[in-house]
Structures are given as structure tokens and as C-alpha cells.
Amino acid sequence: xxxxxxxxxxxxxxxxxxxxxxxxxxxxxxxxxxxxxxxxxxxxxxxxxxxxxxxxxxxxxxxxxxxxxxxxxxxxxxxxxxxxxxxxxxxxxxxxxxxxxxxxxxxxxxxxxxxxxxxxxxxxxxxxxxxxxxxxxxxxxxxxxxxxxxxxxxxxxxxxxxxxxxxxxxxxxxxxxxxxxxxxxxxxxxxxxxxxxxxxxxxxxxxxxxxxxxxxxxxxxxxxxxxxxxxxxxxxxxxxxxxxxxxxxxxxxxxxxxxxxxxxxxxxxxxxxxxxxxxxxxxxxxxxxxxxxxxxxxx
Numbered sequence: 001x002x003x004x005x006x007x008x009x010x011x012x013x014x015x016x017x018x019x020x021x022x023x024x025x026x027x028x029x030x031x032x033x034x035x036x037x038x039x040x041x042x043x044x045x046x047x048x049x050x051x052x053x054x055x056x057x058x059x060x061x062x063x064x065x066x067x068x069x070x071x072x073x074x075x076x077x078x079x080x081x082x083x084x085x086x087x088x089x090x091x092x093x094x095x096x097x098x099x100x101x102x103x104x105x106x107x108x109x110x111x112x113x114x115x116x117x118x119x120x121x122x123x124x125x126x127x128x129x130x131x132x133x134x135x136x137x138x139x140x141x142x143x144x145x146x147x148x149x150x151x152x153x154x155x156x157x158x159x160x161x162x163x164x165x166x167x168x169x170x171x172x173x174x175x176x177x178x179x180x181x182x183x184x185x186x187x188x189x190x191x192x193x194x195x196x197x198x199x200x201x202x203x204x205x206x207x208x209x210x211x212x213x214x215x216x217x218x219x220x221x222x223x224x225x226x227x228x229x230x231x232x233x234x235x236x237x238x239x240x241x242x243x244x245x246x247x248x249x250x251x252x253x254x255x256x257x258x259x260x261x262x263x264x265x266x267x268x269x270x271x272x273x274x275x276x277x278x279x280x281x282x283x284x285x286x287x288x289x290x291x292x293x294x295x296x297x298x299x
Contacts (some may be wrong), residue, residue: 009250011133011145016246016271018151019129019204023216023229024242025158027196028234031221032173037092038077038194040215041099043201043259045076047106055109066202076102077191129208129267138297154203161196165189169233208268216242217274219279226282245275 030039049072053064076098083094132147139149162169172179172186179186197217204213224237249271257265 008133009254011148012129012267013146013247013250015129015132015145015151016208016250016267018148018155019208019241020216020220020242020246020271020275021239022151022155022158022200023204023213024220024238025155025162025235026193027202027217027221028224028231028238029169029173029193029221030197030244031225032216032231033190036218037215037223038080039078039201040214041095042073042076042194042198043100043205043213043217045099045106046070046073046202046205048072048102048109050105050224051106052107067201069205070195070199072102073201074191077198089103090097148204151163154200158196158200161192165192169193175249208271212268212272215275216245218246219272219275223279223282226279226286241275241278244278245271248274254273 027039030036046069049069051066053066078096080091080098083089085096086095089097094113111274129147133145135146136143137146137149146271156204168179168184168189170188172184173181176186179189201213201217204216208216220238220241221234223241224234227237228234249269252274253267253270256270257263
């Protein structure tokens with residue numbers, strides 16, 4: 001029994017790592033492009049696509065659900081940009097308008113359809129990473145949790161995207177006009193990034209839920225941005241924060257509640273808390289360094 005529980009915890013941690021690192025890689029570019037709210041918008045706005053697929057197919061394992069939600073996520077990015085550009089609406093306001101409307105529609109669809117579909121609203125909001133090891137799939141004679149297969153493929157895709165288009169993403173993130181003059185097509189890079197963010201949000205949805213996915217998309221990158229201005233270093237730091245969040249989050253979910261007499265809590269929520277603690281420590285370190293420099297100058 002100890003071995004069984006050990007393997008269960010191991011797969012939960014592996015799932016969390018794959019999810020967190022996949023999100024963190026793309027999240028760096030959302031932070032650099034000042035599009036942190038876009039990750040929030042997409043992670044919430046995919047909900048009606050997921051709900052519609054649930055109601056249509058009656059299952060949470062359908063590829064129709066995945067494709068439908070990814071399409072809605074991409075349309076969210078397009079609608080936000082279009083509203084900002086052609087409707088003369090502030091970009092932040094356009095994000096808020098689009099994702100709140102779509103998220104509300106999704107919640108209404110879930111509440112109305114939950115009685116006829118195997119769909120738990122709490123799972124939609126908070127994720128069910130603890131249950132992912134129980135859903136096993138066999139490919140090429142290898143049996144692994146379905147979430148591990150999906151998130152592993154997603155991590156590979158996101159890593160290849162960052163490596164192959166490193167220069168294009170770097171230049172277009174800091175100077176779109178320069179990227180255009182160099183023939184890098186910044187608009188194409190933008191929508192390719194938004195498409196991957198949408199796909200990542202959908203793939204991570206089942207593990208960490210629509211609300212907590214934003215923490216994995218933004219906090220590791222924001223933490224890294226406090227500590228460095230080198231993109232390569234920023235990528236490595238964000239991956240490190242994602243790893244700490246996944247491992248520390250699961251350990252914290254098991255251990256910390258016992259201090260107050262509770263059995264455990266959700267791993268996804270603990271992952272977000274640990275990532276937030278990493279950000280606070282990075283901020284304190286940065287603020288302390290600035291204070292020390294100021295004190296040395298004054299002396």
C-alpha cells in the first residue's frame with residue numbers, strides 16, 4: 001500500500017511539473033509583452049468552449065472538447081485585439097470585457113448542464129490533479145496517466161516553439177517595429193503565441209482548473225523578471241520556480257493542513273500559493289538589494 005501511495009504522489013508531482021513548466025515557458029513572453037491579463041482572459045474565456053463540448057459529447061475525454069476550447073481561446077485573443085484596435089478601447093479594458101462575458105456564459109452553461117453531464121463545477125474552477133493518475137492510457141505498450149501524455153506532448157511543443165523562434169520572439173517582444181523591419185512578422189508571432197497560450201490553458205485546465213492556471217502562466221515569469229533582464233536566464237529561473245511550485249505545492253498540500261488539524265488540501269491551490277511565495281521572496285530580495293545600494297550611496 002505504501003508503494004501504491006508513493007506512485008500516486010509521484011504521478012501527481014510529475015503532472016504538476018509538466019503543467020507548470022509548460023505554462024511558465026510561454027508566460028515569460030506574456031510578462032515581457034505586458035499581456036499578463038491575456039493569459040487570465042484566455043484561461044477564463046475557454047470555459048464556454050469546454051462547456052459546449054461537454055454538453056455536446058457528454059464526456060471530459062473528447063478531442064472535440066480540446067479543439068473547441070482552443071478555438072474559443074484563440075478567438076478571445078483575436079476579439080481582444082480587434083476591440084482594442086478598431087473599437088478604440090483600452091487594451092486592458094477590452095480584455096476585461098471579452099473574458100468576463102465569455103466566462104459568465106461558460107458558468108451559466110455549466111450550471112444549467114451539470115445535472116445531465118458528468119461535470120463538477122468545482123473541478124472546472126479548481127482542477128482535479130489528485131485524480132489524474134487514475135486515468136491511464138496505453139500507447140506503444142507504455143501505460144501512463146492521460147494527463148502525463150497530453151502535458152508531456154504540450155511541453156515538447158512549447159519548448160520547440162521557444163527554441164526555434166527564440167530570436168523572433170525576443171525581438172518582437174521588445175520592439176515590434178524593429179522585428180517588422182527585419183522581416184520577422186511580429187503579428188504572426190503574436191498570434192502563434194496566443195494560439196499556444198490557448199492550447200496550454202486548455203491542456204492544463206483539467207489539472208489546475210481555469211482559475212489557477214493563470215498563476216502558472218504568469219507568476220513564474222513575473223518572479224524571474226524581478227531577478228534578471230536576460231531572457232535566457234529569465235527562462236531558466238521561471239522553469240525553476242515552476243518546478244518548486246509543483247513539488248512544494250504537493251508536499252504543502254499534504255503536510256501543512258495537518259498543522260491545523262486538517263487532513264489535506266488541493267495540490268493545485270498549494271501550487272499557486274508556493275509560486276506566490278517565490279514571487280514574494282524574489283521581490284523582497286530585489287527590494288533589499290535596492291535598499292542596500294541606496295544605503296551605500298548615501299554613506
